[in-house]
Amino acid sequence: MAEEKRTYSISELAKEFDVTTRSVRFYEDQGLLKPSRRGQTRIFSSKDRVRLKLILRGKRMGFSLAETKELFDLWDETLTGNEKQLLKMLTILDNKRAQLEQQKNDIAQAEMEMDTAEARCREALADLQKRKRQQKGAEREAPASAEQK
Amino acid sequence: MAEEKRTYSISELAKEFDVTTRSVRFYEDQGLLKPSRRGQTRIFSSKDRVRLKLILRGKRMGFSLAETKELFDLWDETLTGNEKQLLKMLTILDNKRAQLEQQKNDIAQAEMEMDTAEARCREALADLQKRKRQQKGAEREAPASAEQK
DNA sequence: GATAAAGTTTACGTAAACGTAAAGTAAATT
DNA sequence: AATTTACTTTACGTTTACGTAAACTTTATC
Numbered sequence: 001m002a003e004e005k006r007t008y009s010i011s012e013l014a015k016e017f018d019v020t021t022r023s024v025r026f027y028e029d030q031g032l033l034k035p036s037r038r039g040q041t042r043i044f045s046s047k048d049r050v051r052l053k054l055i056l057r058g059k060r061m062g063f064s065l066a067e068t069k070e071l072f073d074l075w076d077e078t079l080t081g082n083e084k085q086l087l088k089m090l091t092i093l094d095n096k097r098a099q100l101e102q103q104k105n106d107i108a109q110a111e112m113e114m115d116t117a118e119a120r121c122r123e124a125l126a127d128l129q130k131r132k133r134q135q136k137g138a139e140r141e142a143p144a145s146a147e148q149k
Numbered sequence: 150m151a152e153e154k155r156t157y158s159i160s161e162l163a164k165e166f167d168v169t170t171r172s173v174r175f176y177e178d179q180g181l182l183k184p185s186r187r188g189q190t191r192i193f194s195s196k197d198r199v200r201l202k203l204i205l206r207g208k209r210m211g212f213s214l215a216e217t218k219e220l221f222d223l224w225d226e227t228l229t230g231n232e233k234q235l236l237k238m239l240t241i242l243d244n245k246r247a248q249l250e251q252q253k254n255d256i257a258q259a260e261m262e263m264d265t266a267e268a269r270c271r272e273a274l275a276d277l278q279k280r281k282r283q284q285k286g287a288e289r290e291a292p293a294s295a296e297q298k
Numbered sequence: 299g300a301t302a303a304a305g306t307t308t309a310c311g312t313a314a315a316c317g318t319a320a321a322g323t324a325a326a327t328t
Numbered sequence: 329a330a331t332t333t334a335c336t337t338t339a340c341g342t343t344t345a346c347g348t349a350a351a352c353t354t355t356a357t358c
Contacts, residue, residue, distance in 0.1 A: 011304070021305085026346060040306050040353075057255050062211035064344070078269050083277055086270050093267050100256050100263075106206050107249050107256075114249075118242050120227050121235050128232055160334070170335085175316060189323075189336050213314075 008044040010035075017052055027055060032069050061103070071096075157193040159184075166201055176204060181218050210252070220245075 014021045027033045028042070032055055035042040044052075051072065058068040074089045081089070163170045176182045177191070181204055184191040193201075200221065207217040223238045230238070 009304085020346080022346065022348085025306090030345090041355095042305085057258065059345095060211060060252065061255050061259065062209060066344085075266065078266070078273055081273065083274065086274050086277075089270050090267065093263050093270070096263060097260075100260060103209065103252070103256060106210050107252060109206065110210065111246070111249060114242050114245060117224065117227070118239065121238050121242070124227055124230065125232065125235050128235075158334080169316080171316065171318085174336090179315090191335085208315095215314085 006046055008046075008049060010042050010044065013044055013049060013052055016049075017056055019052075019056070024052070027052070027065070030065050030069060032065060032072060155195055157195075157198060159191050159193065162193055162198060162201055165198075166205055168201075168205070173201070176201070176214070179214050179218060181214060181221060 008016075010021045010024050013019075014024055024033065025042075028035060033044070033048050033051055035044045035048055037043065054072075055065070055068055058065075058071075071092075074085070074092060077085045078089055157165075159170045159173050162168075163173055173182065174191075177184060182193070182197050182200055184193045184197055186192065203221075204214070204217055207214075207220075220241075223234070223241060226234045227238055
């Protein structure tokens with residue numbers, strides 16, 4: 001198995017995922033990352049790296065850090081968990097699935113509405129072009145634009 | 150055309166969409182809803198209702214109120230907008246589409262990982278069951294469970 | 299050995315999205 | 329007339345997710 005033994009400094013991770021070191025430290029503070037230490041300095045494992053990736057994806061999907069942490073914790077518990085924990089995990093997975101279904105619907109709806117929005121924009125633009133052309137035509141018939149009542 | 154003339158009170162809307170009246174007032178405060186007034190009392194149109202629905206969907210999709218407001222404003226401007234505004238709207242629509250693509254990827258990834266998570270749970274559960282059965286078997290061979298060194 | 303570069307802790311500040319309480323108005327009901 | 333019900337404004341409080349600044353260490357470089 002690919003037991004990746006690489007480690008990462010805080011700024012390496014921050015740069016790779018385009019977040020601040022402040023954020024990374026905050027995630028540790030909230031219990032989402034658990035880097036080891038060499039002296040004071042944090043040393044992040046590839047597990048931490050994966051978790052950071054998951055954190056950020058969670059954010060894009062509208063998950064709070066607390067929600068993501070709960071998932072992490074439950075996930076860890078599946079390794080040692082008793083029956084009750086495992087069953088809880090399964091129901092939570094079900095809930096998350098429902099949430100994802102909802103999001104997929106939301107996205108589909110949004111895409112449709114963006115289609116009509118784009119169409120409206122293009123129509124409006126076409127209208128503007130048309131009026132421009134008409135005005136040019138009028139100018140040719142009455143040059144120097146002599147407006148009259 | 151179906152020019153829906155229904156109006157809604159604040160609590161009607163709040164109840165329908167399961168939000169607090171506080172939230173609805175806040176959305177108005179931020180310029181996302183524009184109810185008319187009878188005296189002091191807010192009167193919401195069906196346009197407001199639609200917008201509230203969009204606000205909440207936006208939230209589920211991880212949009213901030215400010216983002217949603219920007220979309221509302223741009224949408225309104227497509228009715229009167231000049232060329233520049235319209236083109237801006239089109240590029241913003243493009244950006245949002247890219248965002249939706251990203252979200253779809255995120256969701257697909259999440260679904261895969263939830264599949265493996267569920268599998269892991271079920272395996273762990275099966276293991277527990279197995280161990281239970283083995284213990285029962287042992288008890289039958291050595292009843293009253295007489296443990297020995 | 300001074301200085302720069304990257305890391306650290308501590309701690310106060312901030313924006314977003316409301317919650318919550320206080321105090322008042324306006325209409326409907328008993 | 330008194331009370332309930334629904335609405336209002338004003339305003340301070342709260343949580344989340346960091347930003348930002350100050351004051352240190354540790355390690356690498358000139």
